[in-house]
Amino acid sequence: MAGAIAYISRDTDGVAWNKILTEALGPLxxxxxxxxxxxxxxxEVALAWKPEPGLLATFxxxxxxxxxGMGVDHLLADDKLPHVAITRIMDDxxxxxxxxxxxxxxxxxxxxxxxxxxxxxxxxxxxxxxxxTIDRRIGIMGLGSIGQDTSRKFAALGFPTAGxxxxxxxxxxxxxxxxxxxxxxxxxxxxxxxxxxxxxRETRGLLDKTLFAALPKGSFVINMGRGGxxxxxxxxxxxxxxxxxxxxxxxxxxxxxxxxxxxxxxxxVHITPHMAGYTNPRTASPGVIENIKRxxxxxxxxxxxxxxxxx
Amino acid sequence: MAGAIAYISRDTDGVAWNKILTEALGPLxxxxxxxxxxxxxxxEVALAWKPEPGLLATFxxxxxxxxxGMGVDHLLADDKLPHVAITRIMDDxxxxxxxxxxxxxxxxxxxxxxxxxxxxxxxxxxxxxxxxTIDRRIGIMGLGSIGQDTSRKFAALGFPTAGxxxxxxxxxxxxxxxxxxxxxxxxxxxxxxxxxxxxxRETRGLLDKTLFAALPKGSFVINMGRGGxxxxxxxxxxxxxxxxxxxxxxxxxxxxxxxxxxxxxxxxVHITPHMAGYTNPRTASPGVIENIKRxxxxxxxxxxxxxxxxx
Numbered sequence: 230m231a232g233a234i235a236y237i238s239r240d241t242d243g244v245a246w247n248k249i250l251t252e253a254l255g256p257l258x259x260x261x262x263x264x265x266x267x268x269x270x271x272x273e274v275a276l277a278w279k280p281e282p283g284l285l286a287t288f289x290x291x292x293x294x295x296x297x298g299m300g301v302d303h304l305l306a307d308d309k310l311p312h313v314a315i316t317r318i319m320d321d322x323x324x325x326x327x328x329x330x331x332x333x334x335x336x337x338x339x340x341x342x343x344x345x346x347x348x349x350x351x352x353x354x355x356x357x358x359x360x361x362t363i364d365r366r367i368g369i370m371g372l373g374s375i376g377q378d379t380s381r382k383f384a385a386l387g388f389p390t391a392g393x394x395x396x397x398x399x400x401x402x403x404x405x406x407x408x409x410x411x412x413x414x415x416x417x418x419x420x421x422x423x424x425x426x427x428x429x430r431e432t433r434g435l436l437d438k439t440l441f442a443a444l445p446k447g448s449f450v451i452n453m454g455r456g457g458x459x460x461x462x463x464x465x466x467x468x469x470x471x472x473x474x475x476x477x478x479x480x481x482x483x484x485x486x487x488x489x490x491x492x493x494x495x496x497x498v499h500i501t502p503h504m505a506g507y508t509n510p511r512t513a514s515p516g517v518i519e520n521i522k523r524x525x526x527x528x529x530x531x532x533x534x535x536x537x538x539x540x
Numbered sequence: 541m542a543g544a545i546a547y548i549s550r551d552t553d554g555v556a557w558n559k560i561l562t563e564a565l566g567p568l569x570x571x572x573x574x575x576x577x578x579x580x581x582x583x584e585v586a587l588a589w590k591p592e593p594g595l596l597a598t599f600x601x602x603x604x605x606x607x608x609g610m611g612v613d614h615l616l617a618d619d620k621l622p623h624v625a626i627t628r629i630m631d632d633x634x635x636x637x638x639x640x641x642x643x644x645x646x647x648x649x650x651x652x653x654x655x656x657x658x659x660x661x662x663x664x665x666x667x668x669x670x671x672x673t674i675d676r677r678i679g680i681m682g683l684g685s686i687g688q689d690t691s692r693k694f695a696a697l698g699f700p701t702a703g704x705x706x707x708x709x710x711x712x713x714x715x716x717x718x719x720x721x722x723x724x725x726x727x728x729x730x731x732x733x734x735x736x737x738x739x740x741r742e743t744r745g746l747l748d749k750t751l752f753a754a755l756p757k758g759s760f761v762i763n764m765g766r767g768g769x770x771x772x773x774x775x776x777x778x779x780x781x782x783x784x785x786x787x788x789x790x791x792x793x794x795x796x797x798x799x800x801x802x803x804x805x806x807x808x809v810h811i812t813p814h815m816a817g818y819t820n821p822r823t824a825s826p827g828v829i830e831n832i833k834r835x836x837x838x839x840x841x842x843x844x845x846x847x848x849x850x851x
Contacts (some may be wrong), residue, residue, distance in 0.1 A: 240667075293584070299544075322672065324591045324697045325673055325697065328697070329647055329650070329651060329673070330651065332643065332647060333644070333647040333648065333651055333653065336640055336643060340596050340640060340641065340644055344646070344813070345811075345812045345813070348813070349810070351769060352799050352805070354795075354796035354797055354813045355813060356551075356813045356814065356815050359637070359786065359813070359815070359818045359820075361633065361820060362633070362636055362637070382697065385693070385696060386636065386639070386640060386643075416649045427598075436786075442752070447814065474697070485664055493660060496713070498658045500656075501656045502656070502665045502666060502667045503667065504651075504656070504667050504670070505669070507670045509670075509672060511672065537683070537770070
């Protein structure tokens with residue numbers, strides 16, 4: 230039998246992955262933290278989500294790390310990460326869920342749902358002024374597979390939609406900006422900001438007071454990237470001043486969000502527990518299966534991550 | 541000068557319409573209820589939303605009625621409605637807004653937002669089981685321009701989407717059913733039901749206990765058609781038994797919804813004040829302008845309504 234596959238996650242039990250991989254690849258030596266990793270020298274492939282720093286370095290014969298999330302910041306944060314191939318899942322199901330999340334909160338803000346809910350509590354029939362869809366400008370930071378899908382879907386609803394990314398990208402129907410020099414221009418035309426950037430040295434803390442100040446007053450912020458993108462004190466100050474009218478946050482600098490964090494009770498903050506996109510074995514597994522086959526037959530891997538750029 | 545145009549609505553003042561029509565057609569004799577209709581024999585065209593029954597019959601030289609909404613039930617309810625051409629607005633802006641409304645509430649239910657909001661109030665970090673998008677089946681009743689747009693947009697998000705209509709329709713990517721005989725089959729495969737039917741003799745009261753019982757237990761109902769489609773006691777009973785898990789209602793048998801109506805305080809009912817789609821003069825006016833020109837030059841009108849079918 231080929232080397233073992235280790236499933237390293239404290240969030241999910243790996244049962245679905247074991248089943249799907251076994252169906253595709255035949256009998257497997259599939260190990261999990263909960264059931265014991267056994268003799269770690271046998272481990273050839275690690276499917277990993279937020280592994281304990283240093284753990285992967287103890288797998289002496291490890292050949293491939295598969296990030297169970299689309300972001301790999303959780304791996305690169307490990308300064309003992311072994312120098313083996315890193316790949317990540319590419320998961321249409323997860324991408325679709327992320328777009329759903331952004332559309333949900335974008336529509337929540339666009340259609341003034343909070344005011345209507347308040348009117349219902351007061352048993353008051355009160356239509357509000359509507360904002361024409363063509364006057365509500367969406368801005369997506371990050372144009373990887375998630376950002377492209379999200380921006381296309383907002384554009385398909387008729388919202389003027391722009392995307393910003395580090396390097397130049399083209400998305401049909403979406404205005405695109407790239408690089409630091411164009412960031413202020415992108416922000417200045419944005420009413421609903423959606424962050425789906427990867428977390429890298431360059432993007433950490435990018436959502437700070439300078440960025441919030443560059444948005445039109447009253448803009449809404451949706452963060453489904455990483456908590457590390459946001460300077461929490463700056464977001465709270467921008468919410469309290471009214472510069473930012475509200476925020477939907479799925480990711481946080483510390484997760485789970487600590488019980489005493491001011492976000493929990495802030496009336497303008499909507500918290501979800503890192504649920505915008507779940508890795509979906511149904512849609513994520515084909516790429517992982519393909520890569521295990523490629524690894525074992527000595528072919529080039531797909532969905533490789535460059536540790537230098539961080540995605 | 542040609543005959544006068546009367547703007548008959550108690551919801552909006554007509555200023556935007558006067559401006560747009562004057563820009564397109566030149567100086568107009570544009571009259572409103574608020575400013576006085578003057579000598580009504582002069583009125584050639586009535587733009588009307590919920591006119592007082594009998595009023596239009598007093599316009600002796602009326603040649604065309606334009607419904608300011610896409611539904612015309614508000615006109616056909618007038619048993620003195622004069623026998624002149626009835627046209628309705630076709631409004632891409634309104635259609636897009638209706639789709640936004642359906643998507644918003646569909647995503648609200650699909651992504652379990654209520655539970656996450658409750659967890660936030662309890663300061664509890666609690667991811668819920670996710671339902672894969674391909675397992676959440678959307679059913680749209682009514683496949684006119686709104687139903688087609690809404691169903692296409694749900695399908696584009698990856699939801700298995702079906703539509704039901706009186707006569708056979710085809711919508712790419714959407715499974716379609718038609719006629720009473722297929723209604724139970726359509727309902728049986730639907731988890732989120734969106735009603736956008738026109739209100740006619742055939743459809744009044746269609747959302748009754750029989751229909752709710754034909755949906756899988758726990759289905760969610762979105763009504764953006766007309767209040768008259770729903771038998772309120774039956775919906776309340778289905779909500780209270782758990783057969784229907786929740787309802788987003790934009791339209792009601794009596795509008796404004798009376799202050800003592802049980803919907804207001806029902807924890808499973810989300811009320812909005814007939815705001816799902818506003819007639820948007822920007823997008824609705826081209827068809828109206830075209831019809832005024834056609835009327836005045838004796839050409840065939842577009843967007844005609846057949847009073848027999850009611851749409």
